[in-house]
Amino acid sequence: MKKYIPILKRTQLFSGVNESEIESMLSCLDARLKYYKKGEYVLREGERVGSLAVLVEGKLHIQNDDYWGNRSIIGDIAVGEMFGEAYIAPQSDTLINDVVALEDSAVIFFNVTCMVTTCSNTCRFHSAVAQNLLFAMSEKNRKLVQKLSHMHKRTTREKLISYLSAESKRQNSSSFSIPFNRQQLADFLSVDRSAMSNELCKLRDEGLIAFSKNNFELL
Amino acid sequence: MKKYIPILKRTQLFSGVNESEIESMLSCLDARLKYYKKGEYVLREGERVGSLAVLVEGKLHIQNDDYWGNRSIIGDIAVGEMFGEAYIAPQSDTLINDVVALEDSAVIFFNVTCMVTTCSNTCRFHSAVAQNLLFAMSEKNRKLVQKLSHMHKRTTREKLISYLSAESKRQNSSSFSIPFNRQQLADFLSVDRSAMSNELCKLRDEGLIAFSKNNFELL
DNA sequence: CCTCTTTTGTTGTAAAAACAACCGATTTGT
DNA sequence: ACAAATCGGTTGTTTTTACAACAAAAGAGG
Numbered sequence: 001m002k003k004y005i006p007i008l009k010r011t012q013l014f015s016g017v018n019e020s021e022i023e024s025m026l027s028c029l030d031a032r033l034k035y036y037k038k039g040e041y042v043l044r045e046g047e048r049v050g051s052l053a054v055l056v057e058g059k060l061h062i063q064n065d066d067y068w069g070n071r072s073i074i075g076d077i078a079v080g081e082m083f084g085e086a087y088i089a090p091q092s093d094t095l096i097n098d099v100v101a102l103e104d105s106a107v108i109f110f111n112v113t114c115m116v117t118t119c120s121n122t123c124r125f126h127s128a129v130a131q132n133l134l135f136a137m138s139e140k141n142r143k144l145v146q147k148l149s150h151m152h153k154r155t156t157r158e159k160l161i162s163y164l165s166a167e168s169k170r171q172n173s174s175s176f177s178i179p180f181n182r183q184q185l186a187d188f189l190s191v192d193r194s195a196m197s198n199e200l201c202k203l204r205d206e207g208l209i210a211f212s213k214n215n216f217e218l219l
Numbered sequence: 220m221k222k223y224i225p226i227l228k229r230t231q232l233f234s235g236v237n238e239s240e241i242e243s244m245l246s247c248l249d250a251r252l253k254y255y256k257k258g259e260y261v262l263r264e265g266e267r268v269g270s271l272a273v274l275v276e277g278k279l280h281i282q283n284d285d286y287w288g289n290r291s292i293i294g295d296i297a298v299g300e301m302f303g304e305a306y307i308a309p310q311s312d313t314l315i316n317d318v319v320a321l322e323d324s325a326v327i328f329f330n331v332t333c334m335v336t337t338c339s340n341t342c343r344f345h346s347a348v349a350q351n352l353l354f355a356m357s358e359k360n361r362k363l364v365q366k367l368s369h370m371h372k373r374t375t376r377e378k379l380i381s382y383l384s385a386e387s388k389r390q391n392s393s394s395f396s397i398p399f400n401r402q403q404l405a406d407f408l409s410v411d412r413s414a415m416s417n418e419l420c421k422l423r424d425e426g427l428i429a430f431s432k433n434n435f436e437l438l
Numbered sequence: 439c440c441t442c443t444t445t446t447g448t449t450g451t452a453a454a455a456a457c458a459a460c461c462g463a464t465t466t467g468t
Numbered sequence: 469a470c471a472a473a474t475c476g477g478t479t480g481t482t483t484t485t486a487c488a489a490c491a492a493a494a495g496a497g498g
Contacts, residue, residue: 064368072371074364086361089354096365116350130349131335135308137356142305144363145293146315149283151370152291152409154486155454182476190371192456197477213476373456374484401446411486416447432446432494445494456483465474 001026001033004056004108011054011080012136017125025125030111036101043084043099048092051109052133053084058105059179063187064097073188075147076179085137088112150189156199159189164209168218175217220245220252223275223327230273230299231355236344244344249330255320262303262318267311270328271352272303277324278398282406283316292407294366295321295398304356307331375410375418382408383428387437394436 008014008022017025033056036042042060043049060077074097077083083099086092115130150162163185167176178185186193203209210217224241227233233241252275255261261279262268279296293316296302302318305311334348369381382404386395397404401419405412422428429436 064371070373072368074367074371086357086364089357091354092357092361096361096368116353130353134335134349134353134356135310137353137360138305138308138311141356141360141363142311142315144360144367145305148293148363148367148370149291149315151367152283152293154289154409157454181474183474190373194457194477194479195455198479201477376484400444413447413449413487414485417449420447439498441496441498443494443496445492447492448490450488452485452487454483454485457481459480460478461476462478463474463476466472468469468471 001031001108004033004106007056007080008054008108011082012139013054013082013129013132015132016128021125025129028126029114029129032109034107034109036105036107038101038103038105040101041098042101042105042107043095043097045095045098047095049084049087049095050112051084052082052088052112052115054082054108054110055079056106056108059102060099060105060107061102061184062097062099071187072190073180073184075143076188078179082136082140084109085133085140088116156189156191156196157203159191160196160199160203161208163189164216164218167216174219175215177215179214181214220250220327223252223325226275226299227273227327230301231358232273232301232348232351234351235347240344244348247345248333248348251328253326253328255324255326257320257322257324259320260317261320261324261326262314262316264314264317266314268303268306268314269331270303271301271307271331271334273301273327273329274298275325275327277320277322279318279324279326280321280403281316281318290406291409292399292403294362295407297398301355301359303328304352304359307335369408375408375415376422378408378410379415379418379422380427383435383437386435393438394434396434398433400433 002023005019005022009017009019014022032051036058042053045064055077057079059079060083062074062077062083064072064074066072077099087095115126115133146166150159150166153159153162164178167178168174180188182197183193186196189196200209200211204211207219210219221242224238227241228236228238236244251270255277261272264283274296276298278298279302281293281296281302283291283293285291296318306314334345334352365385369378369385372378372381383397386397387393399407401416402412405415408415419428419430423430426438429438
């Protein structure tokens with residue numbers, strides 16, 4: 001667990017809390033570290049979760065496979081990001097998505113109750129973390145709405161432009177890389193891979209974008 | 220403002236706080252009441268907001284009109300629900316959606332900073348509200364993911380079934396009403412109205428659903 | 439009660455996406 | 469280094485949607 005404290009320090013959740021303070025908070029927040037092999041499920045649809053999770057190593061996808069095997073990728077989780085925050089309320093229902101490891105990964109689970117109620121211990125930074133959590137959830141919320149705005153686009157072309165523009169803006173550069181391969185991007189935008197591939201090439205031939213592998217540039 | 224305290228009492232945000240306590244918190248939270256006529260914009264895309272809003276009268280839509288007039292309805296806000304929670308973090312960007320009044324409406328804006336930092340005043344229920352806010356955002360988050368799961372469906376038919384099933388489950392009944400007319404539902408699911416209307420009638424003719432106006436039943 | 443407006447359903451056509459099948463290039467594992 | 473698997477691009481066909489135009493029904497207002 002200790003080796004991941006520097007990672008935690010750089011997360012939005014523990015922003016403003018130094019390493020020794022994080023270390024002392026770990027027991028207070030009932031932190032539990034778990035490892036997952038590539039392809040393993042971290043959480044499964046239908047399960048009940050009561051804890052907040054932070055990815056400290058690897059890469060995850062939040063996704064959903066339907067009866068016929070069609071996959072929807074709701075979002076991706078990179079190192080330092082949290083997940084499971086949509087299920088911290090006592091009245092929360094069961095999970096509606098799977099969370100799966102794309103690479104060998106490590107996740108730390110925290111007891112949210114401890115995070116939310118001020119503890120009597122020495123955790124002076126309790127309230128800071130609680131506030132960070134609030135802001136982190138606010139941002140997450142905004143990201144979801146932004147993803148919704150891509151999904152609201154009617155055509156594959158528009159979805160691509162919407163997504164690529166947003167990524168370009170987010171990464172503050174006209175050239176950027178995306179965390180998906182073609183199939184994953186198609187699953188993320190909920191379109192057919194071949195049709196999307198076709199559309200990407202059209203956009204390239206029209207001189208609007210350039211790309212190679214998962215590196216893109218808006219022109 | 221006073222007349223809306225009973226409304227506030229029933230909101231998730233002020234759950235567990237009684238009316239007199241809410242009244243004493245209003246000044247502490249810098250509450251400001253504003254009225255909007257039907258059709259008026261409560262918030263506009265590109266604006267910067269720093270406050271958390273609660274609808275205490277009327278009905279709102281969170282939406283987005285593109286250059287060609289195509290409308291996307293991201294969500295609807297009923298009395299007692301909050302909005303603007305995605306912009307409470309200091310590093311939040313500007314609004315990416317419009318919020319518009321569908322009926323004459325009343326909105327109370329709160330200063331989030333006051334809500335998050337414990338005040339030195341008599342507000343014993345400060346922390347309760349802060350915790351409520353966290354849970355409310357968690358739920359909101361889950362609703363957004365659920366809407367994403369409708370949007371991920373490829374066909375109009377699947378989107379309809381996904382949405383109607385979720386509403387049925389949410390309202391705990393096989394017959395329920397929805398807060399949209401046909402055009403609004405189409406904008407909400409991002410499909411063509413006439414095609415959707417057609418699909419609805421097919422579903423009805425196949426005996427899967429029944430409906431009249433905005434009352435639906437799953438069979 | 440009648441008119442005007444809004445809402446909903448219907449239909450035909452054009453456009454777009456899904457699907458399937460295939461190939462070449464790249465990557466991975468041994 | 470080689471075989472197998474994965475990945476990305478291409479094309480033709482089928483299915484679905486978007487679009488447009490219109491008619492019927494419902495609702496609002498004088």
